[in-house]
Amino acid sequence: MAVTGEARATKSRSRDADSGAGDSSATERPTSALSAEQRLELYRKMVLIRIFEEACQRAFRKGQIGGYLHLYIGQEAVATGFLESFQTGDKVITAYRDHAHALLLGSDPKAIMAELFGKGTGLVKGKGGSMHLFDVERGLMGGYGIVGGHIPLGVGMAYALAYEGKKNIVQLYFGDGAIHNGGFHEGTNLAGLWGKGGLNPCLFILENNQYGMGTSIERATAMTDLGAKFDSYGIEHEKVDGMDVEAVIACARRATERVRESGVPYAIEVNTYRTVPHGAADFIERYRTKEEIQEWRKRDPIGLLEQKLLDSGAADETQLTTIGDEAKAIVDEAVKFAEESPEPSLDELMTDVYVD
Numbered sequence: 001m002a003v004t005g006e007a008r009a010t011k012s013r014s015r016d017a018d019s020g021a022g023d024s025s026a027t028e029r030p031t032s033a034l035s036a037e038q039r040l041e042l043y044r045k046m047v048l049i050r051i052f053e054e055a056c057q058r059a060f061r062k063g064q065i066g067g068y069l070h071l072y073i074g075q076e077a078v079a080t081g082f083l084e085s086f087q088t089g090d091k092v093i094t095a096y097r098d099h100a101h102a103l104l105l106g107s108d109p110k111a112i113m114a115e116l117f118g119k120g121t122g123l124v125k126g127k128g129g130s131m132h133l134f135d136v137e138r139g140l141m142g143g144y145g146i147v148g149g150h151i152p153l154g155v156g157m158a159y160a161l162a163y164e165g166k167k168n169i170v171q172l173y174f175g176d177g178a179i180h181n182g183g184f185h186e187g188t189n190l191a192g193l194w195g196k197g198g199l200n201p202c203l204f205i206l207e208n209n210q211y212g213m214g215t216s217i218e219r220a221t222a223m224t225d226l227g228a229k230f231d232s233y234g235i236e237h238e239k240v241d242g243m244d245v246e247a248v249i250a251c252a253r254r255a256t257e258r259v260r261e262s263g264v265p266y267a268i269e270v271n272t273y274r275t276v277p278h279g280a281a282d283f284i285e286r287y288r289t290k291e292e293i294q295e296w297r298k299r300d301p302i303g304l305l306e307q308k309l310l311d312s313g314a315a316d317e318t319q320l321t322t323i324g325d326e327a328k329a330i331v332d333e334a335v336k337f338a339e340e341s342p343e344p345s346l347d348e349l350m351t352d353v354y355v356d
């Protein structure tokens with residue numbers, strides 16, 4: 001059985017992983033020396049995200065999910081790698097490609113799917129939808145649809161953690177498109193400043209997937225070295241290959257430790273790619289070529305890990321198939337739950353609108 005059409009199809013492609021797109025020569029590729037069991041666990045997580053996203057796409061096309069829907073397909077290694085370093089009490093804040101973050105932090109897949117379906121049993125009672133997932137108990141502080149708007153919020157959360165004397169950090173995810181918005185510049189300016197006093201334990205995770213909707217980086221800015229934009233605000237930074245989950249993990253472990261210990265912000269520019277259109281309603285992509293997408297798919301994060309597992313003998317085809325089947329069962333159950341759940345009740349209309 002195929003784990004997913006997409007994931008398993010990458011198996012043969014990943015052999016010529018070093019060709020063309022996604023070239024990570026300028027980025028660090030440390031090895032994380034993970035055990036076979038840890039690698040299998042990562043695989044399990046990324047396959048669940050992929051299958052969950054594929055099910056969302058189908059539900060969207062059937063009209064079961066309304067509003068906007070943005071998938072994380074191709075970028076799974078980023079959140080999977082960074083959240084491996086998450087500790088209780090840390091905060092996570094991200095933009096609208098947020099399903100993976102919720103799944104990885106342990107939110108119930110049934111409640112996430114019901115949220116996307118706008119049902120009363122959803123993670124935020126059907127009031128947030130795909131772009132606004134919250135699970136405050138687990139550290140997920142949202143899900144935001146305003147590009148760059150959440151960056152100052154994340155910086156403020158990091159300040160609060162330091163002010164309260166906690167040894168926790170904020171993982172603040174945002175896209176390459178957000179780096180041109182005022183929120184980025186105002187937020188990072190304060191982060192750099194407060195960091196001088198050890199008061200901003202914020203890890204900026206710039207998910208550079210090469211495009212903001214249909215606009216490439218080259219068409220968005222004259223200064224295309226995005227990581228270097230952090231220099232303006234005195235925030236140190238590095239790059240990592242976001243298609244290689246083990247490289248992400250090694251980088252994340254070092255970076256989170258550094259921010260946790262110092263209270264000084266730090267930034268990672270993650271080189272990644274979404275292999276699906278910007279939003280689930282987008283079918284035509286005039287801004288990039290099929291060949292470019294194919295080149296990046298050769299470095300699909302799930303395909304790369306799968307090949308590593310098979311080549312090293314850490315897993316065989318049967319085990320990988322079982323992992324796929326298990327993920328599919330979880331996602332099928334989530335879809336069924338969402339389908340059968342009731343709409344939010346009318347008396348919920350005015351609750352949770354403002355904080356009491």
Ligand SMILES: Cc1ncc(C[n+]2csc(CCOP(=O)(O)OP(=O)(O)O)c2C)c(N)n1
Pocket residue numbers: 095097145146147148174175176177178179181209211212213278
């Ligand atoms: C302030 C604001 N401007 C414009 C938009 C419309 N918009 C939605 S997504 C998007 C692109 C953002 O790209 P990026 O930050 O790189 O994230 P990605 O979609 O690549 O994950 C834009 C311009 C918006 N939601 N908010």
Ligand SMILES: [Mg+2]
Pocket residue numbers: 175176177207208209210211212213
């Ligand atoms: Mg982008």
